Amino acid sequence: MTPLSCRIFGHDYGFAADGRTMRWSCVRGCGAGGSKEYDSADQARCYARAFDRKDTDDLGRRAPLLGLFPLRMARAMRKRVEGRRRQA
Incomplete structure (x- = not known):
């Protein structure tokens, strides 16, 4: 069954x-x-x-433009902040 x-x-x-x-x-x-x-x-x-x-393996990297746009932006901001920390 x-x-x-x-x-x-x-x-x-x-x-x-x-x-x-x-x-x-x-x-x-x-x-x-x-x-x-x-x-x-x-x-x-x-x-x-x-x-x-699986589609969820890279959810934030290739998120659809409108539906998961906030997730894509949060990921981009996180990368930006991490980059600044490394430079400092």
């Missing part, structure tokens, strides 16, 4: 490369997942690394 969180929010996949094969599975342990074979192990690693990124 699928966990309630997967039914409401969808699966939370984690990706990993095993040689030329990229595998993914739901980190909530519901059993959903799969695999895909690539031409080389480098390609499989590259895709696994790219797909394994």
Whole structure:
């Protein structure tokens, strides 16, 4: 049976490369997942690394212009203050 969180929010996949094969599975342990074979192990690693990124990993760096504009400004101000402290 699928966990309630997967039914409401969808699966939370984690990706990993095993040689030329990229595998993914739901980190909530519901059993959903799969695999895909690539031409080389480098390609499989590259895709696994790219797909394994979460949108929240760099939330302040690439925030949408209007919706998270205050977060982007706070991050810029924090960097500016830290830069001044290093110079002093």
